[in-house]
Amino acid sequence: MNREQKIIAFCCNWCSYAAADLAGISRLQYPASIRIIRVMCSGMVHPEMVMHALAQGAAGVMIIGCHLGECHYIKGNEMALARAEVITDTLEDLGYASEQFQLTWVSSAEPERLVEAFRNMCGRLAVLQSEQSADHIM
Amino acid sequence: MAQVIHIHPVTRIEGHASIAIHLDDVGRVSDARVEIAALRGFEQFVIGRPAEEIPRIVSRICGICPWMHHLAAVKAIDGCFGVTPTPAGHRLRELCQVLAHIHDKILHFFFLAAPDFVLGPDSDYSVRNIMGMVRKDPELAARVVRMRQLGQMMLERFAGKAIHPVAGVVGGFAKPMSNEERQELQRDAALLLDFASFALDYAKDKVFGRFQEEMQSLGAITTGFLGAVDAQGNLQLYDGLLRLMHPNGKSVDFPASDYELHLSEHVEPWSTAKMVYAKSWREGFSLDPAAPKGIYRVNTLARLNVCDRIATPRAQAELEAFREQFGRPAQGTLLYHWARLIELVYACERTLELLADDAITDSAIRNPATPQAGRGIGHVEAPRGTLIHDYTTDDNGCITKANLIVGTTHNIAPMNLSVHQAASSLICDGEFDEEMLNRIEMAVRAYDP
Amino acid sequence: MKPKLNFEWLHACSGCEISMLNWGEQLLDLFDQVEIVHFPLLMDHKYGGQLGEGAPLSLPEADIGLVSGGVAHQEHLQVLQEMRKQCRTLIALGTCATHGGIPAMRNQWSTADTLHTVFTAGTVDKEISPSSAPAFLDRVYSIDEKVRVDVSLPGCPPQPQLIGAVIKALVNKDAFQLPQKSVCETCPTIREGKKKMAPVQRFLHNADYDRDQPVSEMQCLLEQGLVCMGPVTAGGCGGKDTPLCLQARVPCRGCYGPVQPGGNQLLDMMNALASNGIDHRALVDRKSLLRFSGAHGLLKPARKKN
Ligand code: SF4
Ligand code: SF4
Numbered sequence: 001m002n003r004e005q006k007i008i009a010f011c012c013n014w015c016s017y018a019a020a021d022l023a024g025i026s027r028l029q030y031p032a033s034i035r036i037i038r039v040m041c042s043g044m045v046h047p048e049m050v051m052h053a054l055a056q057g058a059a060g061v062m063i064i065g066c067h068l069g070e071c072h073y074i075k076g077n078e079m080a081l082a083r084a085e086v087i088t089d090t091l092e093d094l095g096y097a098s099e100q101f102q103l104t105w106v107s108s109a110e111p112e113r114l115v116e117a118f119r120n121m122c123g124r125l126a127v128l129q130s131e132q133s134a135d136h137i138m
Numbered sequence: 139m140a141q142v143i144h145i146h147p148v149t150r151i152e153g154h155a156s157i158a159i160h161l162d163d164v165g166r167v168s169d170a171r172v173e174i175a176a177l178r179g180f181e182q183f184v185i186g187r188p189a190e191e192i193p194r195i196v197s198r199i200c201g202i203c204p205w206m207h208h209l210a211a212v213k214a215i216d217g218c219f220g221v222t223p224t225p226a227g228h229r230l231r232e233l234c235q236v237l238a239h240i241h242d243k244i245l246h247f248f249f250l251a252a253p254d255f256v257l258g259p260d261s262d263y264s265v266r267n268i269m270g271m272v273r274k275d276p277e278l279a280a281r282v283v284r285m286r287q288l289g290q291m292m293l294e295r296f297a298g299k300a301i302h303p304v305a306g307v308v309g310g311f312a313k314p315m316s317n318e319e320r321q322e323l324q325r326d327a328a329l330l331l332d333f334a335s336f337a338l339d340y341a342k343d344k345v346f347g348r349f350q351e352e353m354q355s356l357g358a359i360t361t362g363f364l365g366a367v368d369a370q371g372n373l374q375l376y377d378g379l380l381r382l383m384h385p386n387g388k389s390v391d392f393p394a395s396d397y398e399l400h401l402s403e404h405v406e407p408w409s410t411a412k413m414v415y416a417k418s419w420r421e422g423f424s425l426d427p428a429a430p431k432g433i434y435r436v437n438t439l440a441r442l443n444v445c446d447r448i449a450t451p452r453a454q455a456e457l458e459a460f461r462e463q464f465g466r467p468a469q470g471t472l473l474y475h476w477a478r479l480i481e482l483v484y485a486c487e488r489t490l491e492l493l494a495d496d497a498i499t500d501s502a503i504r505n506p507a508t509p510q511a512g513r514g515i516g517h518v519e520a521p522r523g524t525l526i527h528d529y530t531t532d533d534n535g536c537i538t539k540a541n542l543i544v545g546t547t548h549n550i551a552p553m554n555l556s557v558h559q560a561a562s563s564l565i566c567d568g569e570f571d572e573e574m575l576n577r578i579e580m581a582v583r584a585y586d587p
Numbered sequence: 588m589k590p591k592l593n594f595e596w597l598h599a600c601s602g603c604e605i606s607m608l609n610w611g612e613q614l615l616d617l618f619d620q621v622e623i624v625h626f627p628l629l630m631d632h633k634y635g636g637q638l639g640e641g642a643p644l645s646l647p648e649a650d651i652g653l654v655s656g657g658v659a660h661q662e663h664l665q666v667l668q669e670m671r672k673q674c675r676t677l678i679a680l681g682t683c684a685t686h687g688g689i690p691a692m693r694n695q696w697s698t699a700d701t702l703h704t705v706f707t708a709g710t711v712d713k714e715i716s717p718s719s720a721p722a723f724l725d726r727v728y729s730i731d732e733k734v735r736v737d738v739s740l741p742g743c744p745p746q747p748q749l750i751g752a753v754i755k756a757l758v759n760k761d762a763f764q765l766p767q768k769s770v771c772e773t774c775p776t777i778r779e780g781k782k783k784m785a786p787v788q789r790f791l792h793n794a795d796y797d798r799d800q801p802v803s804e805m806q807c808l809l810e811q812g813l814v815c816m817g818p819v820t821a822g823g824c825g826g827k828d829t830p831l832c833l834q835a836r837v838p839c840r841g842c843y844g845p846v847q848p849g850g851n852q853l854l855d856m857m858n859a860l861a862s863n864g865i866d867h868r869a870l871v872d873r874k875s876l877l878r879f880s881g882a883h884g885l886l887k888p889a890r891k892k893n
């Protein structure tokens with residue numbers, strides 16, 4: 001995958017950001033293209049923010065929140081789930097690939113799961129990129 | 139030495155165009171072309187859209203005659219979905235259409251064309267315009283500005299939006315007319331009819347009388363004509379049959395849905411505008427000024443030439459006088475202006491006629507429509523000529539194919555010939571000045587492209 | 588000395604200019620207060636000198652410049668850059684200039700695809716594309732994507748009073764305020780709240796209303812199930828009155844562009860539907876929600892799927 005590529009990961013303060021912290025302390029390796037932005041809750045990531053990141057050149061965007069039922073603000077992640085559908089559909093309308101967006105749940109005690117999610121996203125984007133460059137050649 | 143004179147842009151017309159006049163080594167006109175940069179791709183981007191949305195999209199083809207595109211599309215989509223508008227819906231659409239002709243004709247005659255005649259083709263460019271007209275005759279200018287605005291405001295008050303309208307809908311119209319609205323419109327339309335009669339008298343006195351020679355000779359060419367008539371041969375703007383008249387005066391009538399049997403489009407490598415020609419004459423297409431082929435004209439003069447009569451009294455009297463003087467078909471290019479003002483009178487009279495009928499306030503304004511696969515061809519007579527919208531839909535009622543023939547495209551080929559004629563008769567030995575170039579533009583302005 | 592004005596139209600329909608003329612007699616005052624030095628619709632100033640010997644494209648200097656239409660080909664770009672150079676204050680007039688407008692709908696296709704469709708549509712007698720046409724850009728741009736813009740006046744077309752007020756304020760060096768509310772905030776219809784939302788339908792039948800009652804007695808069209816873009820569209824079209832389309836009892840289609848200049852009407856509308864529990868997938872043609880604001884890279888050709 002392209003070294004310059006960036007993946008923006010919006011992590012909620014209470015679970016996924018804590019997991020990222022723990023991943024750091026535990027010296028778990030994850031791809032350098034990940035850029036974490038801490039938000040208070042996954043429910044506050046408006047679709048505009050996702051589109052903005054892509055429009056500014058991010059290769060992919062992730063929203064990572066607490067498991068359903070465990071949101072610190074009770075229903076924030078349910079809101080994120082409803083919006084994710086809108087985001088996925090809209091990405092295609094706007095000429096992006098739905099693969100460029102991912103919503104994931106991670107608890108504060110699951111750094112491995114977080115790192116796994118990061119790796120998966122990178123992998124997906126790499127496949128997408130090779131498909132697109134193949135299109136160019138054809 | 140050979141050279142090219144550019145008139146860029148052609149000004150005081152309702153769109154974008156430029157002229158290139160080619161002079162040969164001895165300074166004679168060897169070629170003259172009007173280029174209309176009109177490509178915006180509507181045929182492409184209507185594809186996939188739900189058909190009922192199209193009338194609100196294609197209005198943006200032109201901000202001067204958006205009602206024409208709006209209504210031609212509405213009629214075509216009626217056809218795609220197999221729905222007939224209610225009688226009141228039909229009347230309200232026609233009312234808006236004739237009303238929309240009024241402001242355009244005032245704009246074109248007084249704002250765009252009149253400065254050439256009133257201030258003179260040789261006056262300086264900085265004063266030869268509506269601002270100069272205001273200085274010369276502030277009272278007249280104020281009246282013109284007010285009357286044009288009135289025509290637009292009548293539409294806006296009744297139908298919401300005057301520019302890029304929304305009230306025409308598949309199956310009919312979106313809003314009924316109340317009695318108060320009707321009375322108000324009647325009052326205003328009477329004012330406009332007075333103004334139209336005044337405008338025609340004014341023009342006969344100040345323009346047509348003083349420029350008799352030019353009216354017949356500037357940009358003069360001999361062509362066929364296309365316009366719309368009803369079954370009795372009366373002038374029509376909103377509906378009716380198309381009548382294609384050969385230069386020899388013989389004509390055929392056909393429904394707009396048969397347009398492909400009679401008309402075809404031609405692309406020249408030097409222009410992004412398609413040119414339409416009379417395929418059914420079986421002579422092909424040629425822009426050779428010595429022997430043009432397949433060329434006919436549309437718009438005001440064409441409509442007055444093809445119709446047998448006009449069904450409203452004042453306009454009919456004017457038509458008779460016009461024919462007495464110029465015959466039928468009249469070929470003089472500047473006669474377009476005269477015909478335009480006769481149509482202005484007709485549009486005002488027709489507005490009053492439509493408003494006089496109680497049926498216009500009926501509540502049944504729209505029949506519901508169901509999306510389906512089909513094809514619909516809608517036609518209206520726009521200020522610039524015969525307008526045809528042709529759409530095909532899929533099972534879901536979304537557009538799969540579109541062809542649009544707009545008024546100007548019929549007139550592009552004749553406009554080229556008129557400019558060629560005007561340029562060749564004005565420029566010899568490579569000598570030319572601002573006045574000559576403006577006179578060449580006057581040939582284009584007559585067509586109101 | 589009177590302030591000088593330049594007017595230009597690029598990838599435009601002339602509706603913006605006509606809207607200005609609809610200002611009526613106040614227009615005469617304007618003609619009195621300013622000197623119009625370039626305005627192809629109304630006066631004969633030419634680009635390359637009045638005798639047209641092919642001098643390079645040049646425009647006079649002016650205090651205020653108005654540009655309608657977006658940028659679609661090389662010549663638009665040159666004219667726009669010349670306007671920027673010569674005008675102290677540059678106004679983007681109309682939604683085409685501010686957000687691409689309807690012509691930017693073609694950004695869903697490549698320029699080559701569009702040319703092919705147009706020149707083979709209908710009854711064309713041979714398949715050629717013109718060669719000497721001005722070079723088309725890859726897509727339609729709003730003017731702020733190409734030059735710095737001082738004032739953005741959206742609307743398709745913008746309301747005459749608003750155009751007039753802005754020009755007057757600039758001439759008199761007064762401050763002015765553009766409307767900042769959404770269409771809904773200026774709409775008098777009755778809103779009954781979320782529970783009343785009907786599923787989305789196409790506009791194939793008229794709204795439900797009593798013909799003898801004013802618009803303020805009609806239920807919100809969105810609540811009636813007719814997609815209305817009022818929530819995601821900048822207001823002002825009706826002046827102090829009811830939004831224009833609503834006066835005709837017809838839903839808003841978004842012609843003033845997004846409420847926030849950088850907004851995305853498609854995304855905002857989907858979000859508004861989703862957060863009101865309306866199934867956004869029932870919309871037949873979502874991309875049309877960007878029909879007025881497809882510039883700024885928002886509408887793009889679809890990706891090729893393998
Ligand atoms: S904004 Fe609307 S009225 Fe203005 S030029 Fe564009 S399409 Fe025409
Ligand atoms: S959604 Fe439409 S009808 Fe409802 S309040 Fe907004 S603008 Fe008015």
Ligand code: SF4
Pocket residue numbers: 299743770820821824825830831832833838839840841842843
């Ligand atoms: S209601 Fe919406 S679409 Fe209609 S004029 Fe106003 S902003 Fe434009």
Ligand code: FES
Pocket residue numbers: 012013014015016040041042043064065066070071072073074076077
């Ligand atoms: S706090 Fe983690 S998703 Fe709401």
